[in-house]
Amino acid sequence: MMGLKARKEPNTPRTRRADLRGPLQSRPWGWGAAVVLTVLCCSQGFTAAGRTVDDALPGWVRGALQQAAKFLTTRADQIRPQETPPVILGFDVSPNASGLLATFQPNGPILTASNAFFANLGTNGRTCMTCHQPRNGWSISPPDIKARFQASGGLDPLFRPIDGATCPTDDVSTLAARTRAYTLLLTKGLIRVAISLPAKDKLQYEIIEVNDPYGCNTDPDIGLKAGTVSVYRRPLPSTNLGFLSALMWDGRESSLTDQAIHATQIHAQASTDPTPTQVAQIVGFELGLYTAQFVDNEAGSLEDNGATGGPVALSRQPFFIGINDPLGQNPSGLPFNPEAFTLYAAWERLPRTGKQRDREAIARGARLFNTQPIAITGVTGLNDALAQPVIMGTCTTCHDTPNVGNHSVPLPLDIGVSNARPSTSDLPLFTLRCLPTGAVVKTTDPGRALITGQCADIGRLKGPILRSLAARAPYFHNGSAATLEEVVAFYNDRFLLQLKHQEQEDLVAFLRAL
Numbered sequence: 001m002m003g004l005k006a007r008k009e010p011n012t013p014r015t016r017r018a019d020l021r022g023p024l025q026s027r028p029w030g031w032g033a034a035v036v037l038t039v040l041c042c043s044q045g046f047t048a049a050g051r052t053v054d055d056a057l058p059g060w061v062r063g064a065l066q067q068a069a070k071f072l073t074t075r076a077d078q079i080r081p082q083e084t085p086p087v088i089l090g091f092d093v094s095p096n097a098s099g100l101l102a103t104f105q106p107n108g109p110i111l112t113a114s115n116a117f118f119a120n121l122g123t124n125g126r127t128c129m130t131c132h133q134p135r136n137g138w139s140i141s142p143p144d145i146k147a148r149f150q151a152s153g154g155l156d157p158l159f160r161p162i163d164g165a166t167c168p169t170d171d172v173s174t175l176a177a178r179t180r181a182y183t184l185l186l187t188k189g190l191i192r193v194a195i196s197l198p199a200k201d202k203l204q205y206e207i208i209e210v211n212d213p214y215g216c217n218t219d220p221d222i223g224l225k226a227g228t229v230s231v232y233r234r235p236l237p238s239t240n241l242g243f244l245s246a247l248m249w250d251g252r253e254s255s256l257t258d259q260a261i262h263a264t265q266i267h268a269q270a271s272t273d274p275t276p277t278q279v280a281q282i283v284g285f286e287l288g289l290y291t292a293q294f295v296d297n298e299a300g301s302l303e304d305n306g307a308t309g310g311p312v313a314l315s316r317q318p319f320f321i322g323i324n325d326p327l328g329q330n331p332s333g334l335p336f337n338p339e340a341f342t343l344y345a346a347w348e349r350l351p352r353t354g355k356q357r358d359r360e361a362i363a364r365g366a367r368l369f370n371t372q373p374i375a376i377t378g379v380t381g382l383n384d385a386l387a388q389p390v391i392m393g394t395c396t397t398c399h400d401t402p403n404v405g406n407h408s409v410p411l412p413l414d415i416g417v418s419n420a421r422p423s424t425s426d427l428p429l430f431t432l433r434c435l436p437t438g439a440v441v442k443t444t445d446p447g448r449a450l451i452t453g454q455c456a457d458i459g460r461l462k463g464p465i466l467r468s469l470a471a472r473a474p475y476f477h478n479g480s481a482a483t484l485e486e487v488v489a490f491y492n493d494r495f496l497l498q499l500k501h502q503e504q505e506d507l508v509a510f511l512r513a514l
Contacts, residue, residue: 063196122268137468154178167216188479306346365510405466
């Protein structure tokens, strides 16, 4: 690709050991308080829910387990069974606003009573399916979240203070209180993620201020003073996992096995670990799922006239780590091909009548996605890593996995989604100072830097798989784009694409057909 050189590791200044100890400035804690902070991070063993949690676990796990054990607030009489179908069909179809979504299991249907993915393994009534619904592309989406809230009075297992509320200390004693506590879950489908900061000798930055409208980060017992950051993120789909190069938005999990264990311990607040058999059932089920839009309201079947949309073709899509990587990390040695999406190439020259017009619009959107020139600038993790202020690319420079759309190697980036802007005004705003350089950064999510402690990782998060987008609005890690139209508008403004109205509509039509 023109202008793109092979990736090299950036020159990172050696971590400066700074004294982060010191009292908080005397200001009231509470709603909307902007608090200047110095953070003391420590690493200590502790006992949670009857288990000893040792220092060998990653710091973020220890901190999350501590909170999960501390806030066991769900009474037994409040636990309602998670609504679950008796079977997930081998070809399971769900309607959505754009048409029909389908999940394909090459190994055939699964009886939910026989698989731990659908079992209550914790103390709060949750199962994996609580936050991973088939009709929402195996994630969750606000229309269904609101319906579950209304049907249960906010007592469905999804609504638990540990991560469903803006803070686990929120009042959830009445319906009105629960409506306030679960506001980000109801409006944007966001889950609170509590991450303990790395040990002090691994931190290249300090968090010097936070403006938190919910008071969780400014709570002296569970917030920054205690070394924990709360951010709010969308649950990633539990389908199409065989195409992943990184787990979780910030890449903090090392394997699907670890992810299943930690999710049970933290989100389900389990008092005992899932058994190896249960973990194997969860991971095996997830790896056997392929989900994609199957029918479009306007274009009809996404498998007609030579198209290869839908989940069956997706299940046969070749993949390996590094496939089609534009940064020279493809182990096959083949060059990067920007024509990463070929699903609808056969629809590019159809007669312009009836459904054919809508199918051609999808094909035009795919063509734009593959070929529209983009001057990539100011993207942390790319421009700085390659020491290139401007990189000429396309959408597929970052969404390079063929017909899937994530990056085929771990490559967390910051394109500005977490910046302070109107669509993120309901999220905490952190001010970080990079110790080696003195640079100050404001962000609503420090991203992978919460795991690594590195200044270079501030704001960096992975790009997700793009299949089944129509079923799982809102978009981006923080739900800041309510629709695919808003997603396209964000990129159009961010990278000065100057797309025409028809071009934006074509891109939306393509994304809906994934």
